[in-house]
Each structure stands twice: as structure tokens, then as C-alpha cells.
Amino acid sequence: xxxxxxxxxxxxxxxxxxxxxxxxxxxxxxxxxxxxxxxxxxxxxxxxxxxxxxxxxxxxxxxxxxxxxxxxxxxxxxxxxxxxxxxxxxxxxxxxxxxxxxxxxxxxxxxxxxxxxxxxxxxxxxxxxxxxxxxxxxxxxxxxxxxxxxxxxxxxxxxxxxxxxxxxxxxxxxxxxxxxxxxxxxxxxxxxxxxxxxxxxxxxxxxxxxxxxxxxxxxxxx
Ligand code: AP5
Numbered sequence: 566x567x568x569x570x571x572x573x574x575x576x577x578x579x580x581x582x583x584x585x586x587x588x589x590x591x592x593x594x595x596x597x598x599x600x601x602x603x604x605x606x607x608x609x610x611x612x613x614x615x616x617x618x619x620x621x622x623x624x625x626x627x628x629x630x631x632x633x634x635x636x637x638x639x640x641x642x643x644x645x646x647x648x649x650x651x652x653x654x655x656x657x658x659x660x661x662x663x664x665x666x667x668x669x670x671x672x673x674x675x676x677x678x679x680x681x682x683x684x685x686x687x688x689x690x691x692x693x694x695x696x697x698x699x700x701x702x703x704x705x706x707x708x709x710x711x712x713x714x715x716x717x718x719x720x721x722x723x724x725x726x727x728x729x730x731x732x733x734x735x736x737x738x739x740x741x742x743x744x745x746x747x748x749x750x751x752x753x754x755x756x757x758x759x760x761x762x763x764x765x766x767x768x769x770x771x772x773x774x775x776x777x778x779x780x781x782x783x784x785x786x787x
Contacts, residue, residue, distance in 0.1 A: 568780040570651025571596055571773065572673070574658075576745065577680030579734040580690040581758045582765060583655050584703050586680070589766045590653055594773060597647040600655040604637050605629060623725055626733025628659055628741070635666045642672065661744035668748065675776050677749035678769060680758035684735070691731040695720035709762065 571594060575583050584600065591598045605623065608616030615637070619629045628634075638657050641647065654674070658664040667673075682690075693706040698721050704711050711717040725734065746753065756768050 568777065568783075570649065571776065571780075572652055572654075572675050573678065573773070574654045574674040574676070574749070575678045575680070576656070576659075576742075577678075577758060578682060578684075578687055578738045578742075579731055580687045580694065581680040581682040582690075582762070583680060585709070585762055586678075586766060586769060587653055587655050588703070589762075590769065590773070593770065594651070594653075594777075596651045596653040597644075598653050598655060599638065599641050599647065599657075601634060601638055601657040601659070602655075604641060605634070608637075624730070626725065626730050626735075626737055628737055631660075631662055631666070635663060638663075639666070639670065658745055658748075659738075660741045661748070664745050664748045674749070674752060675780075676772060677753045678772075679746070679753060679755045680765070681755055682758035686759055687735065688728055688731060691726050692728055694726055695722060 573590070573596065575587060575590075577583055587598045587600065590596060605616070605619045609620050609623075610616070615633045619633055622629045634657070638654070642652060642654070658667055690705065690708070693708070695704045695706060695711070696702070697704065697711070697716060697719065699719065703709070704716075704720060711720060725731070754769070754772050756765055758765055
């Protein structure tokens, strides 16, 4: 039988590299990438009531209220593709109440990855970040520049990617992070996120393959 699929949470400060690593993990392991921030931006783009409310909080760098986020993420996690292929939860849970909501549903990850990045680097990463609206790919003007002029010409910036707003987002992160970490201490992998993209991925890759190997052993011995 197929081993149980991987269930992974990735966390870290704003612009610590979560989305970048998720692209690489998804490509190699075929997990379903569920990013709370992307789900919220999709609600904003669709001009739903939840989207309108969420934007007010996101513009202030604050957490969007649980009554919007908790159900939104839960519904996505329980979809058949995520259950069958495994999931990679990005930017959730971000508070004790969100972590408790997952625990109450009996949802626990195999691994909780924490990208640890120095504060000075975070600001530079936010200000230089650009997105390709066509492919969704994340770029950085200095660290991960677009491949050609055509892509460069269509890149956009996120509305909350200014130095002023990232400072507010960082403050919110610091207020909540310890409470979330306390729940996942036993499955935590802290990675030095200051390192180049490939080095960060190499460390994550090693941990994921070792978990998969253990899972397949347990499965074949049962
Ligand atoms: P969200 O969209 O999740 O934003 P965030 O946590 O601030 O994280 P980012 O997407 O900014 O960064 P990232 O870590 O993915 O970094 P990236 O890979 O792009 O949330 C936005 C808002 O939504 C929140 O403020 C909140 O209001 C709301 N929200 C979201 N989740 C919520 C929740 N659970 N509850 C309530 N509200 C919620 O990398 C950044 C840049 O650096 C890129 O340009 C990249 O190319 C570059 N880069 C990446 N890695 C490296 C590296 N190793 N070396 C050099 N450059 C690198």
C-alpha cells in the first residue's frame, strides 16, 4: 500500500522565504500547497464580503479574524486532493487559537518547518519582491531576478510589500509566534533562512525524505 502522504506546516516571519520554498517542495514531493495569504488574496480579487473585510486587516499588517480564516483553511485542507496527495500548509496557524482549531480537528503535521531569518534581511526581501501575475512565480529584483525582459515588464508588487507595512506585519508575527511554536515543539525543524534558496531547500529536502523513508518502513512492517 501507498505510505500515508506527507503533512507539513511551514512558518516564519514575513518574507522569510515560505512561498519560495513551497514552490520547490511542491515540485519535488507533489504536495498540495495551501497558503493562507494566497487564499485571502483570492477572496480580495473575487471581491467577496470576506475579501473586503480581510483587506482592511491585511493593509494594517494585522491578522485577519479567525471567523474568516479558520473555516477557509479547514475547507481547503479537507478537499480530496490534499487528503490524497498530502499538504503543505503555509502561513497557518499564526496564532494560538488557529493552532488549537487544528488540534481540535485532530490535524497534526509530520513536520513543522520554521524559517529563521534575521530582521534586516527581511525588509530587503520584502521591498525587492515581485510577482508574476501570469504564473504566480515569486521573484526578487536582486536575489531571484526575472529570466527575461518580457517577464520583467509584467511583474507586480503586493499591496502590503512596503517597508512601513512589513514593520507592522513583523510586529504581529512577534506577538504570536511563541504561542504557536509551543504547540509544535516535538515536530519542529528550525532552518537557517538567511542562507541561499538552494541551501535552505537542501536542508528541508533532507528532512522530508527521511520522514517519507520512515513512513514507508512503518507501512511495510505493518
Ligand atoms: P502572507 O501572504 O502569508 O504573507 P507573509 O507571511 O508576510 O509572508 P510573505 O508571503 O510576505 O513571504 P514568504 O515567507 O512567503 O517569502 P517569499 O518566499 O515570498 O500573509 C499576508 C497577510 O495575510 C498577513 O499579514 C495577514 O494580514 C493575512 N494572513 C495570512 N495568513 C493569516 C492567518 N493564518 N491568520 C490571519 N491572517 C492571515 O520570499 C520573499 C522574497 O525574498 C522574494 O522576493 C524571494 O524571491 C526572496 N527570497 C526567498 N528566499 C530567499 C533566500 N533564501 N535568499 C534570498 N532571497 C530569498
